[in-house]
Amino acid sequence: MISGAPASGKGTQCELITDKYGLVHIAAGDLLRAEVAAGTENGIKAQEYMNKGQLVPNEIVVSMVKRRLEEQDAQEKGWLLDGYPRSVSQADALEALNIRPHVFILLQVPEDILVERVVGRRLDPVTGKIYHLTYAPPETPEIEARLTQRSDDTEERVKLRLKTHRQNVEDVLSIYSDVIVPVSFGSITSSLFAEKSRFV
Numbered sequence: 001m002i003s004g005a006p007a008s009g010k011g012t013q014c015e016l017i018t019d020k021y022g023l024v025h026i027a028a029g030d031l032l033r034a035e036v037a038a039g040t041e042n043g044i045k046a047q048e049y050m051n052k053g054q055l056v057p058n059e060i061v062v063s064m065v066k067r068r069l070e071e072q073d074a075q076e077k078g079w080l081l082d083g084y085p086r087s088v089s090q091a092d093a094l095e096a097l098n099i100r101p102h103v104f105i106l107l108q109v110p111e112d113i114l115v116e117r118v119v120g121r122r123l124d125p126v127t128g129k130i131y132h133l134t135y136a137p138p139e140t141p142e143i144e145a146r147l148t149q150r151s152d153d154t155e156e157r158v159k160l161r162l163k164t165h166r167q168n169v170e171d172v173l174s175i176y177s178d179v180i181v182p183v184s185f186g187s188i189t190s191s192l193f194a195e196k197s198r199f200v
Protein backbone atom coordinates (compact mmCIF):
# COMPACT_ATOMS: atom_id res chain seq x y z
CA MET A 1 0.00 0.00 0.00
CA ILE A 2 1.08 3.58 -0.52
CA SER A 3 -0.34 6.55 1.32
CA GLY A 4 0.31 10.24 1.64
CA ALA A 5 -1.33 13.64 1.35
CA PRO A 6 -2.76 14.86 -1.98
CA ALA A 7 0.09 15.35 -4.48
CA SER A 8 2.68 13.81 -2.15
CA GLY A 9 3.80 11.71 -5.13
CA LYS A 10 1.86 8.46 -4.73
CA GLY A 11 1.04 8.06 -8.42
CA THR A 12 4.57 9.05 -9.47
CA GLN A 13 6.21 6.53 -7.15
CA CYS A 14 3.66 3.86 -8.14
CA GLU A 15 4.82 4.13 -11.77
CA LEU A 16 8.40 3.48 -10.66
CA ILE A 17 7.57 0.69 -8.20
CA THR A 18 5.25 -1.21 -10.54
CA ASP A 19 7.85 -0.93 -13.35
CA LYS A 20 10.44 -2.44 -11.05
CA TYR A 21 8.37 -5.16 -9.39
CA GLY A 22 5.72 -5.94 -12.02
CA LEU A 23 2.85 -5.26 -9.61
CA VAL A 24 -0.63 -4.12 -10.64
CA HIS A 25 -1.25 -0.48 -9.67
CA ILE A 26 -4.72 -0.05 -8.19
CA ALA A 27 -5.55 3.59 -7.40
CA ALA A 28 -8.89 4.35 -5.77
CA GLY A 29 -8.86 7.86 -7.29
CA ASP A 30 -8.25 6.47 -10.81
CA LEU A 31 -11.07 3.92 -10.43
CA LEU A 32 -13.39 6.71 -9.33
CA ARG A 33 -12.36 9.02 -12.18
CA ALA A 34 -13.06 6.16 -14.64
CA GLU A 35 -16.60 5.87 -13.21
CA VAL A 36 -17.04 9.64 -13.53
CA ALA A 37 -15.80 9.61 -17.14
CA ALA A 38 -18.16 6.73 -17.99
CA GLY A 39 -21.08 8.68 -16.51
CA THR A 40 -22.24 5.75 -14.36
CA GLU A 41 -24.64 6.24 -11.45
CA ASN A 42 -21.74 5.72 -9.03
CA GLY A 43 -19.59 8.13 -11.01
CA ILE A 44 -22.21 10.88 -10.89
CA LYS A 45 -22.57 10.47 -7.15
CA ALA A 46 -18.80 10.21 -6.57
CA GLN A 47 -18.15 13.44 -8.48
CA GLU A 48 -20.12 15.47 -5.91
CA TYR A 49 -17.77 14.36 -3.14
CA MET A 50 -14.59 14.61 -5.21
CA ASN A 51 -15.44 18.21 -6.13
CA LYS A 52 -15.64 19.05 -2.43
CA GLY A 53 -12.41 17.18 -1.61
CA GLN A 54 -14.32 14.76 0.60
CA LEU A 55 -14.16 10.98 0.82
CA VAL A 56 -16.58 9.23 -1.52
CA PRO A 57 -19.01 7.07 0.52
CA ASN A 58 -17.98 3.51 1.33
CA GLU A 59 -21.01 2.04 -0.45
CA ILE A 60 -19.33 3.08 -3.72
CA VAL A 61 -15.62 2.74 -2.93
CA VAL A 62 -15.36 -0.46 -0.91
CA SER A 63 -16.90 -2.87 -3.42
CA MET A 64 -15.19 -1.08 -6.33
CA VAL A 65 -11.71 -1.65 -4.85
CA LYS A 66 -12.57 -5.16 -3.69
CA ARG A 67 -13.65 -6.13 -7.22
CA ARG A 68 -10.44 -4.77 -8.69
CA LEU A 69 -8.27 -6.62 -6.14
CA GLU A 70 -10.01 -9.85 -7.06
CA GLU A 71 -9.26 -9.55 -10.79
CA GLN A 72 -6.90 -12.12 -12.24
CA ASP A 73 -3.93 -9.83 -12.97
CA ALA A 74 -3.86 -8.52 -9.38
CA GLN A 75 -4.17 -12.02 -7.98
CA GLU A 76 -1.35 -13.35 -10.15
CA LYS A 77 1.14 -10.47 -10.07
CA GLY A 78 0.39 -8.89 -6.71
CA TRP A 79 -0.88 -5.35 -6.24
CA LEU A 80 0.13 -1.88 -5.14
CA LEU A 81 -2.87 -0.18 -3.61
CA ASP A 82 -2.76 3.63 -3.86
CA GLY A 83 -5.04 5.94 -1.84
CA TYR A 84 -6.92 3.13 -0.15
CA PRO A 85 -7.84 2.59 2.64
CA ARG A 86 -8.44 6.19 3.77
CA SER A 87 -10.56 5.47 6.82
CA VAL A 88 -10.83 2.89 9.56
CA SER A 89 -14.00 1.47 8.03
CA GLN A 90 -12.24 0.95 4.67
CA ALA A 91 -9.31 -0.75 6.43
CA ASP A 92 -11.73 -2.91 8.40
CA ALA A 93 -13.40 -4.00 5.17
CA LEU A 94 -10.01 -5.26 3.94
CA GLU A 95 -9.21 -6.92 7.25
CA ALA A 96 -12.52 -8.78 7.03
CA LEU A 97 -11.31 -10.23 3.72
CA ASN A 98 -7.97 -11.10 5.30
CA ILE A 99 -6.20 -8.61 3.00
CA ARG A 100 -3.14 -6.99 4.59
CA PRO A 101 -0.17 -5.32 2.89
CA HIS A 102 3.39 -6.56 3.30
CA VAL A 103 4.56 -2.94 3.26
CA PHE A 104 2.74 0.36 3.85
CA ILE A 105 4.72 3.22 2.28
CA LEU A 106 3.95 6.61 3.81
CA LEU A 107 5.05 9.65 1.81
CA GLN A 108 5.64 12.73 3.97
CA VAL A 109 5.87 16.11 2.22
CA PRO A 110 5.41 19.65 3.68
CA GLU A 111 2.05 21.25 2.82
CA ASP A 112 3.39 24.32 0.98
CA ILE A 113 5.16 21.99 -1.44
CA LEU A 114 1.98 19.95 -1.95
CA VAL A 115 0.06 23.00 -3.15
CA GLU A 116 2.80 23.84 -5.65
CA ARG A 117 2.79 20.25 -6.94
CA VAL A 118 -0.99 20.18 -7.37
CA VAL A 119 -1.18 23.43 -9.30
CA GLY A 120 1.61 22.41 -11.70
CA ARG A 121 0.49 18.81 -12.25
CA ARG A 122 -0.54 17.75 -15.76
CA LEU A 123 -1.58 14.34 -17.10
CA ASP A 124 -1.02 12.72 -20.47
CA PRO A 125 -4.38 11.21 -21.53
CA VAL A 126 -2.62 8.96 -24.06
CA THR A 127 -0.02 7.28 -21.83
CA GLY A 128 -1.47 8.06 -18.39
CA LYS A 129 1.90 9.53 -17.37
CA ILE A 130 2.04 12.20 -14.65
CA TYR A 131 3.97 15.42 -15.37
CA HIS A 132 4.74 18.65 -13.56
CA LEU A 133 5.28 21.86 -15.50
CA THR A 134 8.42 22.64 -13.46
CA TYR A 135 9.64 19.41 -11.84
CA ALA A 136 8.81 16.79 -14.47
CA PRO A 137 8.13 18.66 -17.72
CA PRO A 138 6.90 16.87 -20.86
CA GLU A 139 9.59 15.49 -23.15
CA THR A 140 8.24 16.96 -26.42
CA PRO A 141 6.01 19.87 -27.59
CA GLU A 142 3.61 17.24 -28.98
CA ILE A 143 3.08 15.72 -25.53
CA GLU A 144 2.86 19.18 -23.96
CA ALA A 145 0.04 20.14 -26.33
CA ARG A 146 -2.18 17.24 -25.25
CA LEU A 147 -1.67 17.46 -21.47
CA THR A 148 -4.76 17.84 -19.28
CA GLN A 149 -5.36 19.10 -15.76
CA ARG A 150 -7.56 17.42 -13.14
CA SER A 151 -10.61 19.44 -12.14
CA ASP A 152 -9.72 19.12 -8.43
CA ASP A 153 -6.16 20.40 -8.97
CA THR A 154 -6.75 23.98 -7.86
CA GLU A 155 -5.30 25.70 -4.79
CA GLU A 156 -8.79 26.05 -3.32
CA ARG A 157 -9.72 22.39 -3.76
CA VAL A 158 -6.41 20.96 -2.63
CA LYS A 159 -6.89 22.75 0.70
CA LEU A 160 -10.18 20.88 1.15
CA ARG A 161 -8.50 17.59 0.17
CA LEU A 162 -5.69 18.25 2.67
CA LYS A 163 -8.23 18.87 5.43
CA THR A 164 -9.93 15.53 4.70
CA HIS A 165 -6.53 13.81 4.65
CA ARG A 166 -5.56 15.28 8.04
CA GLN A 167 -8.86 14.13 9.56
CA ASN A 168 -8.37 10.48 8.57
CA VAL A 169 -4.70 9.64 8.20
CA GLU A 170 -3.73 8.91 11.82
CA ASP A 171 -6.48 6.31 12.29
CA VAL A 172 -5.39 4.39 9.21
CA LEU A 173 -1.72 4.53 10.20
CA SER A 174 -2.47 2.95 13.57
CA ILE A 175 -3.86 -0.14 11.81
CA TYR A 176 -0.70 -0.71 9.75
CA SER A 177 1.89 0.50 12.28
CA ASP A 178 3.84 -2.79 12.08
CA VAL A 179 4.53 -2.48 8.33
CA ILE A 180 4.87 1.32 7.79
CA VAL A 181 7.90 2.56 5.85
CA PRO A 182 8.01 6.38 6.09
CA VAL A 183 9.65 8.22 3.19
CA SER A 184 10.25 11.91 3.90
CA PHE A 185 10.58 14.81 1.50
CA GLY A 186 14.29 15.20 0.86
CA SER A 187 14.89 11.47 0.52
CA ILE A 188 13.15 11.76 -2.86
CA THR A 189 14.53 14.75 -4.77
CA SER A 190 12.88 16.74 -7.52
CA SER A 191 14.76 14.86 -10.21
CA LEU A 192 12.17 12.11 -10.25
CA PHE A 193 13.72 10.01 -12.92
CA ALA A 194 17.24 10.05 -11.48
CA GLU A 195 15.72 8.58 -8.34
CA LYS A 196 14.40 5.50 -10.09
CA SER A 197 17.07 3.16 -8.88
CA ARG A 198 17.31 4.55 -5.35
CA PHE A 199 13.69 4.23 -4.35
CA VAL A 200 12.69 1.13 -2.33
Ligand code: AP5
Nearest residue numbers: 006007008009010011012028029050056083117121132190
Ligand atom coordinates in the same frame (compact mmCIF):
# COMPACT_ATOMS: atom_id res chain seq x y z
P1 AP5 B 1 -6.70 10.71 -5.52
O1 AP5 B 1 -6.74 10.63 -7.00
O2 AP5 B 1 -6.20 9.54 -4.76
O3 AP5 B 1 -5.94 12.04 -5.16
P2 AP5 B 1 -4.97 12.43 -3.97
O4 AP5 B 1 -4.85 11.52 -2.81
O5 AP5 B 1 -5.36 13.83 -3.68
O6 AP5 B 1 -3.57 12.26 -4.59
P3 AP5 B 1 -3.13 12.80 -5.97
O7 AP5 B 1 -3.50 11.87 -7.06
O8 AP5 B 1 -3.59 14.23 -6.09
O9 AP5 B 1 -1.55 12.91 -5.81
P4 AP5 B 1 -0.37 11.86 -5.78
O10 AP5 B 1 0.06 11.66 -4.36
O11 AP5 B 1 -0.69 10.64 -6.58
O12 AP5 B 1 0.75 12.74 -6.48
P5 AP5 B 1 1.39 12.66 -7.96
O13 AP5 B 1 2.32 11.51 -8.05
O14 AP5 B 1 0.35 12.82 -9.00
O15 AP5 B 1 -8.17 11.01 -4.95
C1 AP5 B 1 -8.98 12.01 -5.56
C2 AP5 B 1 -10.34 12.04 -4.84
O16 AP5 B 1 -11.00 10.76 -5.00
C3 AP5 B 1 -10.28 12.26 -3.33
O17 AP5 B 1 -10.22 13.65 -3.02
C4 AP5 B 1 -11.61 11.62 -2.89
O18 AP5 B 1 -12.70 12.47 -3.14
C5 AP5 B 1 -11.72 10.42 -3.82
N1 AP5 B 1 -11.10 9.21 -3.23
C6 AP5 B 1 -9.91 8.64 -3.58
N2 AP5 B 1 -9.66 7.56 -2.81
C7 AP5 B 1 -10.72 7.42 -1.97
C8 AP5 B 1 -11.03 6.51 -0.93
N3 AP5 B 1 -10.20 5.51 -0.57
N4 AP5 B 1 -12.21 6.67 -0.27
C9 AP5 B 1 -13.07 7.68 -0.59
N5 AP5 B 1 -12.82 8.58 -1.56
C10 AP5 B 1 -11.65 8.47 -2.24
O19 AP5 B 1 2.31 13.97 -7.89
C11 AP5 B 1 1.75 15.26 -7.84
C12 AP5 B 1 2.61 16.23 -8.68
O20 AP5 B 1 3.89 16.39 -8.05
C13 AP5 B 1 2.89 15.73 -10.11
O21 AP5 B 1 2.86 16.82 -10.97
C14 AP5 B 1 4.31 15.13 -10.02
O22 AP5 B 1 5.00 15.24 -11.26
C15 AP5 B 1 4.94 16.00 -8.94
N6 AP5 B 1 5.90 15.27 -8.13
C16 AP5 B 1 5.74 14.00 -7.62
N7 AP5 B 1 6.84 13.64 -6.93
C17 AP5 B 1 7.69 14.71 -6.96
C18 AP5 B 1 8.98 14.96 -6.40
N8 AP5 B 1 9.63 14.06 -5.68
N9 AP5 B 1 9.54 16.16 -6.64
C19 AP5 B 1 8.88 17.10 -7.39
N10 AP5 B 1 7.68 16.92 -7.96
C20 AP5 B 1 7.08 15.74 -7.74
